[in-house]
Structure formats: structure tokens, C-alpha cells
Amino acid sequence: MVATIILAFVGALFVLxxxxxxxxxxxxxxxxxxxxxxxxxxxxxxxxGKCTVxxxxxxxxxASLNYLFPSSKSEIYSFIGFIIGFMLxxxxxxxxxxKYYK
Numbered sequence: 001m002v003a004t005i006i007l008a009f010v011g012a013l014f015v016l017x018x019x020x021x022x023x024x025x026x027x028x029x030x031x032x033x034x035x036x037x038x039x040x041x042x043x044x045x046x047x048x049g050k051c052t053v054x055x056x057x058x059x060x061x062x063a064s065l066n067y068l069f070p071s072s073k074s075e076i077y078s079f080i081g082f083i084i085g086f087m088l089x090x091x092x093x094x095x096x097x098x099k100y101y102k
Contacts, residue, residue, distance in 0.1 A: 003075035007082060008063040014056030022049025037102050044100035051093035058085045 025045040027038060038044055059082055066078040
């Protein structure tokens with residue numbers, strides 16, 4: 001039950017952070033981004049905000065599945081599923097963000 005709450009909190013935090021990045025076009029808080037090498041700040045903020053929101057929704061979805069269908073191993077499976085899904089989201093976000101850099 002504690003893992004479900006933590007995963008839901010992380011998901012809500014990611015959704016909020018992605019919304020802030022996308023709505024206010026803040027590309028400066030994206031980790032590893034050099035302001036001098038970005039050629040399209042608005043496009044990068046939209047892309048990374050969208051990917052962050054999707055990662056958060058994934059965490060919320062897995063947390064809700066864990067809450068609705070509890071079992072003895074469901075917390076372990078939910079964290080493994082989240083880690084695999086989150087890694088895929090990171091790969092897609094990094095691959096898509098390359099077109100916004102010089």
C-alpha cells in the first residue's frame with residue numbers, strides 16, 4: 001500500500017512538472033540542456049513537457065492498477081513495470097529532443 005501511495009505521488013509530481021514546463025515554456029529546468037545550444041525553446045519545452053506528463057500518467061495508471069488489484073507481489077510488479085515504462089519514455093524523449101538542438 002505504501003508503494004502505491006509513493007508511485008501515485010511521483011506520478012502527480014511528474015504530471016505537474018510536465019504541465020509547468022509545457023504551459024510556461026520553461027526549457028531551463030530540463031536537465032542537461034545548455035541554453036546556448038537550443039535552437040527552438042518553445043518546441044523543446046512542448047516536447048519535454050508532453051513526455052513528462054506521459055511519464056506521470058504512466059505512474060498514476062500503474063498505481064491505480066496496484067490499488068484496484070492488490071496481491072502479495074503487486075508492488076514489486078508495479079515498480080518493475082514503472083521502471084521499464086519510464087526508461088522507454090526517457091529514450092523517446094531524448095531521441096525526440098535532438099531536433100531542437102543545434
